[in-house]
Amino acid sequence: xxxxxxxxxxxxxxxxxxxxxxxxxxxxxxxxxxxxxxxxxxxxxxxxxxxxxxxxxxxxxxxxxxxxxxxxxxxxxxxxxxxxxxxxxxxxxxxxxxxxxxxxxxxxxxxxxxxxxxxxxxxxxxxxxxxxxxxxxxxxxxxxxxxxxxxxxxxxxxxxxxxxxxxxxxxxxxxxxxxxxxxxxxxxxxxxxx
Amino acid sequence: xxxxxxxxxxxxxxxxxxxxxxxxxxxxxxxxxxxxxxxxxxxxxxxxxxxxxxxxxxxxxxxxxxxxxxxxxxxxxxxxxxxxxxxxxxx
Numbered sequence: 001x002x003x004x005x006x007x008x009x010x011x012x013x014x015x016x017x018x019x020x021x022x023x024x025x026x027x028x029x030x031x032x033x034x035x036x037x038x039x040x041x042x043x044x045x046x047x048x049x050x051x052x053x054x055x056x057x058x059x060x061x062x063x064x065x066x067x068x069x070x071x072x073x074x075x076x077x078x079x080x081x082x083x084x085x086x087x088x089x090x091x092x093x094x095x096x097x098x099x100x101x102x103x104x105x106x107x108x109x110x111x112x113x114x115x116x117x118x119x120x121x122x123x124x125x126x127x128x129x130x131x132x133x134x135x136x137x138x139x140x141x142x143x144x145x146x147x148x149x150x151x152x153x154x155x156x157x158x159x160x161x162x163x164x165x166x167x168x169x170x171x172x173x174x175x176x177x178x179x180x181x182x183x184x185x186x187x188x189x190x191x192x193x194x
Numbered sequence: 195x196x197x198x199x200x201x202x203x204x205x206x207x208x209x210x211x212x213x214x215x216x217x218x219x220x221x222x223x224x225x226x227x228x229x230x231x232x233x234x235x236x237x238x239x240x241x242x243x244x245x246x247x248x249x250x251x252x253x254x255x256x257x258x259x260x261x262x263x264x265x266x267x268x269x270x271x272x273x274x275x276x277x278x279x280x281x282x283x284x285x
Binding site: 085 | 199200203204206207210211214215217218220221222230231234235237238241242245246248249250251252255256258259263266267269270271273274275277278280281
C-alpha cells in the first residue's frame with residue numbers, strides 16, 4: 001500500500017516520466033525529438049543519394065555559395081546565443097534585457113530568412129528549381145523544410161516575448177536551439193563536404 | 195538557472211563562431227577529400243555538442259538524455275562522412 005502511494009507520488013512529481021527531466025515543457029521536447037528524427041532521416045537520404053549520384057551532387061554543390069551559407073550560420077548561432085542569454089536574463093529578473101535579447105534573436109531570424117530567400121531568387125533567375133536534378137530537389141526540400149521551422153521558431157519567440165515567464169522562455173528557446181542545431185549539421189552537409 | 199551560466203553561453207557562442215569560420219576556411223583551402231570532410235564534420239559535431247550542452251541546457255539533465263542527443267549528432271555527422279568517402283575511395 002505504501003509502495004503504491006509512493007509510486008503515485010512519484011508520478012505526480014514527474015507526470016511526463018523521463019521528459020520531465022528536460023528544461024521547459026515536456027510537450028516541446030516531444031516536438032523536438034520528432035523533428036530531430038525527421039531531419040536525421042532527411043540527412044541520411046541526402047548523404048546516401050549524394051554517394052550514389054556523386055557527379056550530380058558535385059555539380060549542384062558548385063552552384064551554391066558557401067560564404068552565404070556560412071554567413072547564415074553565423075546569423076543563426078548569434079540568434080541562438082541571444083535566445084540563451086534571454087533565459088539567463090529572465091532568471092535574474094531582468095525583464096527589459098530579456099525582451100531586448102528576444103527581439104534581437106527574432107530580428108536575426110528574419111535576417112536568416114532574407115538571406116535564404118535571396119539565395120532562392122538567385123537560383124530561380126539561373127533557371128534552377130525543384131526539378132532541375134536530384135541534388136536541387138533535396139536542396140530545396142531540406143532547406144525549405146528548415147526555413148518553415150525558422151518561421152515557426154520566430155512565431156514561438158514572439159509568443160514567449162508576450163508571455164515571458166521563466167518556464168515559457170525555456171520552452172520556446174529550446175525549439176529555437178533545435179532549429180539552430182539542425183542548421184549547424186545541414187550547412188556542411190549541403191554546402192561544404194563532397 | 196542561475197545568472198552565472200551567461201559567461202558559459204557566451205564562451206560557447208565564441209567557439210561556435212570560430213568553428214564556423216574554420217569550416218569555411220577549410221572548404222576554401224583548395225584541399226579536398228576525406229581529411230577535409232572529416233575536419234568539417236568534426237567541427238559540426240563539436241558545434242552541435244556545445245549547442246546541446248550550453249544552449250539547450252543539457253549539462254544538468256540525466257546522462258541518458260545527453261547520450262541520446264549526442265548519438266544522434268554522431269550519426270548525422272559520421273554517416274555523411276562515410277557516404278562522401280565511398281566515391282572518393284572508388285576514385
